[in-house]
Amino acid sequence: MENRCDVNGVNKASCYLNSERKQSRSPSAIVIGGGFAGIAAAHALKNASFQVVLLESRDRIGGRVYTDHSFGFPVDMGAAWLHGVCKENPLATWIGRLGLPIYQTSGDNSVLFDHDLESYALFDADGRQVPQELVQKANKVRHETTEDMSVAQAIALVLERDPDLRQEGLANNVLQWYLCRMEGWFATDADNISLKNWDQEVLLPGGHGLMVRGYRPIINTLAKGLDIRLSHRVTKIVRGKKGVEVTVNNDKSFFADAAIITVPLGVLKAKSIKFEPRLPEWKEAAIDGIGVGVENKIVLHFDKVFWPNVEFLGIVSSTSYGCSYFLNLHKATGHPVLVYMPAGRLAQDIEKMSDESAAKFAFSQLKVILPDVTEPIQYLVSQWGRDENSLGSYSYDAVGKPRDLFERLRIPVDNLFFAGEATSIKYTGTVHGAFSTGLMAAEECRMRVLEKYGDLENLEMFHPSMDEEAASISVPLLISRM
Known part of the structure; x- marks a missing residue:
């Protein structure tokens, strides 16, 4: 897509700070990153009559939300x-309006790290199924201490102090599988998860549900009518009293x-975007201190289904690294698909392999x-860890770091605003967390810019948490358990 204004070969992003600014006084913003947070922010600002351009480094929108259709049906990667x-x-609201079905994999009483174990089958390394009673009785150990430590350290400490709690043989393997699910x-x-903060996020009611048709329909709907520039990788952001200048990989600048x-926290950690002036130390400390996992x-x-009719298939092992689990998409979508889901060090090791x-x-693993x-x-x-546009899957609480780092990452710096799942202190690592922070950043940006230009009449008129059309329609969610 060509830009509408080019002055001496320099892209001015619709000349936001030049003639259009003087004639219409239209407020303007640049949104960097086309995931759910960025699309939500741009959508909200456009509804608030801002001139908005969204810069996305990939050749598609969605970020770490990506619905693949190469099988002939949607699969969220x-x-x-x-x-x-x-x-x-x-x-x-958006899911209901679009009539998107949801397959519920668990209810409200689910435990955090075995949240989808209402329908599962576990097997040992010899292919024998683990008795259900043993799985349900496996110890889930947590020890409160004044000092933070990793979950793995805490379990080791408890077992050292109370040898009677130690599990042997198959029982220990089941405990390791629970840890694998937590990972x-x-x-x-x-050994990277904070004992003090691992359960501090807020879980909304209603349990957990798979998006049967994927997340793509929602983000495509939100993106309609937006000025989105794909394959525009931001390399530098300069902030000043008159505005913000953003430079992309082809040396074009937007104002x-x-x-x-x-952008994902992994990209901020990699320092692939240069900030001028440099971000304050408290912001850099937040970027450095929050963990990013894979x-x-x-x-x-x-070509056909040959596995048990359960939501999850699992393999227990003497270490969490050796455990495995498969999500059975057939129960949710009707398609003969299994999804192997490695995490942590195992995921990073597999990323070193070819596809x-x-x-x-x-x-x-399935043949076992x-x-x-x-x-x-x-x-x-x-390969979310190796992908230069993400450099990780989502954030987590690192050992010894305060939980308010997520809030510090969200707090604006002058006329720079931040959003994304890693800026959500309540809903870290979730799509709705990213979406909510995008709306919050849009509202903060709108207020700040209108205050700057003394536009008091419009200051309280718009709240981008939900546009008028969405607010007037309430559609029930289509939930199934099949």
């Missing part, structure tokens, strides 16, 4: 769950009153429990 299947979820929730190993930064998906498409080797590894499996007819592999 990134975020796939709605955590909180309820009207209180800020995405519920999947946080996308990192148990506006303010900017909303929604969880990937290896999607195996078969073909990674698919073969996942298939070898189902020796007579047929080979997949297609496969897909994500």
Whole structure:
């Protein structure tokens, strides 16, 4: 898409601070990053009559939300769950309006790290199924201390102090599988997860549900009518009293009153964007202090279903690294698909393989429990840790770091505003968390810019949490358990 204003070969992003500014006094903003936070922010600002341009480094929108259709049906390779299947979820309005079905994988009484174990089958390394009673009785250990430590350290400490709690043989393997599931929730190993803060996020009611048709329809709807520039990788952001100048990889520059930064935390950690002047120390400390984990998906498409009719298949092992689990998409979508979901160090090790080797590894894990499996007819592999546009899957509480780092990451710096799942202190690591922070950043940006120009008449008129059309329609969610 060509830009509408070019002065001496320099892109001025619709000349936001030049003639249009003088004639119409239209406020302007640049949104950096086209994931749910960025699209939500741009959508809200456009509804508030801002001139908005969104810069996205990929050749698509969605960020870490990516619905793949190469199998002939939708498969979410990134975020796939709605955590909180309820009207209180800020995405519920959009899901209801679009009539998108949700397959509920668990209810309100679910435990954090085995949140989707209402329908599962666990097997040992010899392919024998683990008795359900043993799984339900496995110890889930947590020890309160005055000093923070990792979850793995805490478990070791408790078992050292009370040897009677130690599990042997298969019981220990089941405990390791629970840890494996917990590591999947946080996308990192148990020795990186903060004992003090691991359960401080807020879980909305309604349990957890899979987006049967994927997240793409929502983000595409939100993106309609927006000025989105794909393949525009931001390299430098200069803030000043007159506005913000954003430079992209082809040396073009965009100018506006303010900017909303929604790039993943992994990209901020990599310092691939240069800030002038430098961000304050408290902001850099927040970027450095929040952890970013890796969880990937290896999607195996078969010509028929040959596995048990459960939501999850699991393999227990003497270490969490050796455990595995597969999500059965057939129960939710009707398609013969299993999704292998490695996290933490295992995910990082698999990322060193080729996609073909990674698919073969996942298939070898499946053969442990189902020796007579047929080979997949297609496969897909994500590599969120190696992807230069994400450099990780989502954030988590690191050991010894205060939880308010997420809020510090969100707080604006002059005319720079921040959004994304890592800026949500309540809903860290979720799509609705990212969406909510995008709306919050848009409102803060709107207020700041209008205050700057003394536009008091419009200051309180618009609240971008929900546009008028969405607010006037309330559609129930289509929830199934099949």
